Amino acid sequence: MSAPAGTSIVNGRLIDPANGIDAMLDLHLLDGKVAAVGAAPEGFQPATVIDARGQVVCPGLVDLAARLREPGFEYKATISSETAAAARSGITTLCCPPDTDPVIDTPAVATLIRRRAKQARKARVLSVGALTQGLRGEQLSEMAALQAAGCVALGNAQAPLVNTLVERRALEYAATFGITVFLRPEDRYLRDKGCVHEGVVAARLGLPGIPEAAETVAVARDLALAEHTGATIHFRGLSTATAVRMVRDAQAARLPVSADVSAHQLHLTENDLLDFDAQCHVTPPLRTPTDRDVLRQAVRDGTIAAICSDHQPHDIDAKEAPFPATAPGISALETLLPLTLRLVEEGVLDLPTAVERLSYGPARILSLPYGRLEVGRIADVCVFDPQAVWRLDRETMASAGRNTPFHGWEFTGQVTHTLFEGRVVYRSAS
Amino acid sequence: MYARPGSENLQLDANGRLRHFLTIEGLGRQTLVDILNAAESFAGVSARTVKKVPVLRGKVICNLFFETSTRTRTTFELAAKRLSADVVNFNINTSATSKGETLLDTLRNLEAMHVDMFVVRHADSGAAHFIAQHVSPGVSVVNAGDGRHAHPTQAMLDMFTIRRHKGDFTPLKIAIVGDILHSRVARSQIHALNALGVSELRVIGPRTLIPTAAGTLGVHVFHDLEEGIRGVDVIIMLRLQKERMQGALLPSEHEYFQLWGLTQKRLAAAKPDVIVMHPGPINRGVEMESAVADGPHSVILEQVSYGIAVRMAVMSMCLNVLSPEEQPA
Numbered sequence: 001m002s003a004p005a006g007t008s009i010v011n012g013r014l015i016d017p018a019n020g021i022d023a024m025l026d027l028h029l030l031d032g033k034v035a036a037v038g039a040a041p042e043g044f045q046p047a048t049v050i051d052a053r054g055q056v057v058c059p060g061l062v063d064l065a066a067r068l069r070e071p072g073f074e075y076k077a078t079i080s081s082e083t084a085a086a087a088r089s090g091i092t093t094l095c096c097p098p099d100t101d102p103v104i105d106t107p108a109v110a111t112l113i114r115r116r117a118k119q120a121r122k123a124r125v126l127s128v129g130a131l132t133q134g135l136r137g138e139q140l141s142e143m144a145a146l147q148a149a150g151c152v153a154l155g156n157a158q159a160p161l162v163n164t165l166v167e168r169r170a171l172e173y174a175a176t177f178g179i180t181v182f183l184r185p186e187d188r189y190l191r192d193k194g195c196v197h198e199g200v201v202a203a204r205l206g207l208p209g210i211p212e213a214a215e216t217v218a219v220a221r222d223l224a225l226a227e228h229t230g231a232t233i234h235f236r237g238l239s240t241a242t243a244v245r246m247v248r249d250a251q252a253a254r255l256p257v258s259a260d261v262s263a264h265q266l267h268l269t270e271n272d273l274l275d276f277d278a279q280c281h282v283t284p285p286l287r288t289p290t291d292r293d294v295l296r297q298a299v300r301d302g303t304i305a306a307i308c309s310d311h312q313p314h315d316i317d318a319k320e321a322p323f324p325a326t327a328p329g330i331s332a333l334e335t336l337l338p339l340t341l342r343l344v345e346e347g348v349l350d351l352p353t354a355v356e357r358l359s360y361g362p363a364r365i366l367s368l369p370y371g372r373l374e375v376g377r378i379a380d381v382c383v384f385d386p387q388a389v390w391r392l393d394r395e396t397m398a399s400a401g402r403n404t405p406f407h408g409w410e411f412t413g414q415v416t417h418t419l420f421e422g423r424v425v426y427r428s429a430s
Numbered sequence: 431m432y433a434r435p436g437s438e439n440l441q442l443d444a445n446g447r448l449r450h451f452l453t454i455e456g457l458g459r460q461t462l463v464d465i466l467n468a469a470e471s472f473a474g475v476s477a478r479t480v481k482k483v484p485v486l487r488g489k490v491i492c493n494l495f496f497e498t499s500t501r502t503r504t505t506f507e508l509a510a511k512r513l514s515a516d517v518v519n520f521n522i523n524t525s526a527t528s529k530g531e532t533l534l535d536t537l538r539n540l541e542a543m544h545v546d547m548f549v550v551r552h553a554d555s556g557a558a559h560f561i562a563q564h565v566s567p568g569v570s571v572v573n574a575g576d577g578r579h580a581h582p583t584q585a586m587l588d589m590f591t592i593r594r595h596k597g598d599f600t601p602l603k604i605a606i607v608g609d610i611l612h613s614r615v616a617r618s619q620i621h622a623l624n625a626l627g628v629s630e631l632r633v634i635g636p637r638t639l640i641p642t643a644a645g646t647l648g649v650h651v652f653h654d655l656e657e658g659i660r661g662v663d664v665i666i667m668l669r670l671q672k673e674r675m676q677g678a679l680l681p682s683e684h685e686y687f688q689l690w691g692l693t694q695k696r697l698a699a700a701k702p703d704v705i706v707m708h709p710g711p712i713n714r715g716v717e718m719e720s721a722v723a724d725g726p727h728s729v730i731l732e733q734v735s736y737g738i739a740v741r742m743a744v745m746s747m748c749l750n751v752l753s754p755e756e757q758p759a
Contacts (some may be wrong), residue, residue, distance in 0.1 A: 203641035204455070206555045206578030206617050211642070275440075276556035320534055320564075322554035324577070 004045040006030035007422060009383060012052025016059060017356035018372035027057055029379040032422035036375060048424070050417055052383050056351070059359040059371045060092025060380030060420065064182075064260055065236060066311035066333060068094070068125065069400075071112060072101025077313040077400035079113065083122035085333045085399035087426040090382030090415040091309075092123050093363070093370050097182075098130040099157035105130035105141045107149030114150055122425045124370070124380075128182055131156045131170050137163060140173055147177055152366050155182030155236065158283060160218060162188050164225070171231035180366055182236045185218035185243065186284065195324045197285040201270040207323060210285050212240045219243045223250050226257060234365055235259040237310055239284035241294035248303045258365045259303065261295050262310035263339040264330055266348075268292075268405060278319045278326040279405035282310075296348045299357055306362035309336040313401020331401030335392065337384065339406075341413035351386070379422040388414035440562055448747045450562045450571045453580040454621035462589065462625055468743035469590050469736070475512055476738060485746045486515035492545040493519045494536075494561075495574070496552040501710065501734070502574055502584075506549045509741035518545070533557075534564060541566060547749060548572070555579035555614075570748040572741075578612050584709055585618030587740040589626065591733050592664055595705050599626040603701075605652075605659050606632070607690060608668035608717060609639045615709045616668055617647075624648045634658035635690060638679040655690050659700045667692055667708045667717045683716045692718035697727060705729045 007029045014025040014037070021037070028036040028044055035041055066086070069077040086094055096113060098104035104113070110127040117125035129151030133139045136159075143154055154174055160183065161167040174181045191214045196202050198209025219235065223246065226233045238244060238259050250257045264282060269289045272280045280286055298304040312329025319326050340358055343349045349357070363371030370380055391410050394402040418426040441456065443449045448461065475483055491510040493503050503519065510517045522536065540548070547570040550558050555577030562571040575581040589599075596602055604623055610616045610633045623631050633644060634652045644651050652658030659665055674680050692706065706718070706727045714720050722728060 198642050200643045200646045203643045203647055204617070206576075206580070206614055208555075208578070209642065276559045317532060321532065322552060322557035322560045322576070324554045324556070325533075 004047040006035060006044065006046045007048040007050065007419065007424070008040060008044070008046040009050045009052050009057050009381065012055045012057035012383065014057045014373070015352050015355045016373040017352050018059075018360040019374050022352050027373065027381065029381070029419065029422045032379055034373050034375050034377050034379050037373065050383065054387065055383050055385050055416060056355075057381060057383050058355045059373050060382050060418065061090050061337060061358045062093040062362040062368065062371045063091050063309050063311070063333070063336060064095045064306055064362045064365065065097060065262070065308040066094040067099070067313065068096055069313060070100065070116060071109065076315050076318070079116040079125060080120045081398075081400040082311070082313065082333065083117060083120045083125065085397070086123040087418045087420065088398045088415065089333045090337050090384060090418050091333060092380035092382070092418065092420045093126065093368065094123055095126045095128050095152060095366075097128050097157045098155060099135060099159070103130050103135050104128070104146070104151070105133050105135070107145050110146060110149040110151055121420075121423075123420055126150070126152045128152065129154045131174070131181060132161070132166065135159045137161045137166055140170055143174055143179060144177055147179055152368065153180045153182050153234070155184070158184060160184050160186045160188065164221060167222070168225050168229060171225055171229040171233070175229055175231040178232070180232045180234055182234050183222050184236045185215050185222055185238070187214045187217045190214035190217060195281065195285070195328075196273055197270045197287045199270055199288060201273050205273070205276065207273075212242060212287070215240045215284060216242045216246065219246050223255065223257065227255055232256040237262050237265070237284060237308070238295065238304065239265055239287050239291065241291045244294050244298045244303060248298070251303060258305050260306040260308045260362065260365070261299060261304050263307050263332065263336050264310070264405070266292060266296055266299065266307070266343060267339055272405065276323045277405060278321070278323050279330070279403055281319075281323060281326050281328045282330060283328040296343065299343070300349055300353065305357065306365055307336070307340050307357045308362070309333050311399075313399050314403045316402070319403050329403065330405065331397065331399045331403045333399055334397055335404065335406050337382075337415065338392070338411035338413060341386070342411065345412055379419060381417070381419040382415060383417040384413055384415045386413050388412065390414050440559065448744070451582055451744045451748055452558045452562055452571065452573045454582045454585055454618045454625065455580070457625065459625050459627065462586070462622060465586055465740070465743050465747065466590055466593055468747060469586070469739040472742040473736065473739040475742070476735070482512050482514055484514045486510070486513040486749055489515040489546040489749055490544060491515045491517050491547045491549060491745065492540055493517065493549045494540065494551075495519070495521050496550075496557070497575070499551055499575070502551065505734070505737040506574060506741055509738045509745060512738065513742055513746055515745070518543075533560070537561060537564060541569065545569065547745065549574050551575045553577055572744060572748060575614055578614050578617070580618045581614040582618045583737070583741050583744055584615050585622045586744065587733055587737045588619055588666065588707060588709070589622050590736045590740050591707060591729055592705070594732070594736070595729065596663060599623070599628050602628045602664060603630040603662045604628050604632070604664040604666065605634055605662045606666045606668065607634045607655065607658070607692065609670055609674060610635055610644065610668070611639045611641050612671065612674070613668050619666060620647050620649055632658050632662070636680065639674070655692070656696055656699045659696070662700045663704060665692065665700060665704060665706050667706065669709060669711065670713060670716055683713075687716050691716065692722050694719070694721045694725065697722060707733060710734065
């Protein structure tokens with residue numbers, strides 16, 4: 001008889017949207033992979049048994065946009081600190097945008113990030129390579145080399161291309177290798193020096209506005225170029241109702257276009273800015289309640305296939321200035337699942353759909369083999385207590401960045417275990 | 431749910447009295463009337479041989495200007511000196527702060543000098559709120575203009591001027607003309623005039639200079655000057671910055687004057703006793719012709735002189751709230 005090995009997660013409600021499963025089923029893991037769903041394999045003797053009674057067992061979450069700040073901005077956060085925060089949040093796969101320093105425009109940087117993440121052993125970090133060298137929007141990056149170095153997509157981070165010819169060539173060249181291109185739809189000229197949505201609140205506070213058209217003009221342009229080049233594009237972080245409609249129409253016309261939304265856009269609006277709260281300074285800006293409602297609807301109907309954290313941890317000084325001078329972004333890993341579960345609470349999504357938009361949905365956008373739990377798949381698992389009520393306290397966050405507008409919010413649903421490649425990387429104290 | 435500190439709470443103490451003066455928004459009609467009444471009592475001081483009262487003797491007021499200004503800073507300085515406060519002036523080039531020292535570092539250094547009040551001007555909207563959120567308890571902040579957001583003492587001296595000429599606000603029709611979008615003065619005037627209950631408030635200008643959603647501010651939007659000033663009691667002209675031509679907001683000063691420049695001829699559309707105001711400095715031949723600026727309807731120079739009394743009122747109200755004998759034990 002062999003020594004006990006592997007892990008069984010028993011008595012839980014297994015939700016595996018990729019396989020249409022939502023049932024009381026046990027999950028058995030061995031050698032970092034799913035060994036069985038339901039009954040244990042013959043003679044299976046788990047070394048660890050997790051009793052998930054009353055809890056939900058689902059695929060580890062996949063986050064398409066999380067900045068870990070390494071290399072280059074270690075004073076804000078590190079791969080080690082942020083993968084630990086991811087583990088605590090049930091996230092097992094993170095896609096890191098290329099705006100590190102140096103930029104991920106060479107295989108060396110992608111390799112460095114992968115190595116650091118391997119050492120940390122808390123979560124998988126996948127790089128999004130730069131679409132253009134130095135993100136300058138002028139010369140194409142060595143896309144084939146970046147792909148070979150493990151980059152799962154290419155993008156230009158928060159520096160959308162200004163030159164449409166460069167964008168056309170970049171999409172064509174990327175399409176040559178079948179690489180998905182992440183686009184942050186924003187017209188630089190229309191954005192100008194804006195820092196909040198151009199609307200009621202901007203009018204009152206006298207903050208420079210970013211019009212809805214800054215997004216819709218870019219979406220229209222990007223869709224036209226995607227159709228022309230045949231590239232597969234993914235819109236990173238939609239914020240407006242009109243852009244949602246344009247993407248929905250493009251999908252109906254069978255264009256290979258996907259989209260995601262940052263979790264905070266599904267909850268906050270421009271009205272949350274009324275006291276110049278720099279924690280609500282984000283890009284794209286918080287829009288109107290109507291935009292928020294349409295984004296929620298798009299998540300429900302699948303036009304938006306993934307909810308992201310758009311994690312941007314900052315040092316304290318980054319938010320300690322008059323609003324326009326503060327750095328945009330939220331430290332958001334720890335609120336990704338809670339904010340999504342709140343949509344379930346508010347009747348926007350059912351629980352399996354919520355799980356899908358955080359796991360299989362984002363994985364499918366990049367054809368990643370994660371976010372699903374059938375036999376033979378990598379054993380990335382998130383176990384959470386859907387009833388647990390807790391309050392977010394920025395002082396006890398795991399991320400090095402404490403910049404969150406959700407400090408003090410009460411949430412229902414809390415991660416109890418995270419397993420990454422079959423290993424328990426987080427277990428709650430209680 | 432987590433409640434953020436509201437701007438009203440930030441400016442007012444537990445008894446609803448002013449501790450900072452950051453924006454007109456959220457201040458009730460009574461607070462504005464109190465300021466106007468206090469200004470009225472200070473207006474006589476400038477006419478005396480000894481132009482000083484000992485209200486703020488022993489207090490230190492720091493003019494902290496991150497944006498150049500001569501006139502506003504001077505009137506604040508004069509107001510403080512007439513209240514017998516000690517005044518220090520800091521003109522800080524914003525590029526110097528961007529070279530390392532943060533705004534908070536600057537503030538803490540100055541606070542260490544036991545300043546009682548900061549009068550702040552800054553190019554970023556929200557800067558005065560930010561400073562008020564970070565000063566030590568007991569230190570007041572008066573906003574002397576933050577970005578496009580607010581310039582509440584300018585608005586109050588405009589209210590003071592209007593009250594002197596018109597008395598009651600409630601029957602008045604008032605038009606604000608020009609670059610509303612970029613104007614902190616206009617935003618503060620709009621809040622003040624609505625709080626004081628004017629009959630109708632209009633803004634006039636090309637679409638490029640009117641904010642999106644202007645209607646939500648409680649104004650009627652007009653694009654035609656003569657239509658907009660028809661029957662009004664007060665016309666407030668705004669300064670047009672030269673850089674608006676570069677930003678593709680306007681074709682030329684010439685066309686602006688043709689369409690939105692105030693002339694004697696156009697003034698006939700307003701009420702016969704209309705008053706014309708301007709926060710200064712005027713671009714003659716752009717916002718208005720000299721015949722209007724120097725004409726019988728103009729009250730522009732009065733505005734400047736009332737500025738001192740209004741600032742004395744605001745400073746003494748903010749600091750008296752915080753005087754040691756009034757502090758709760």
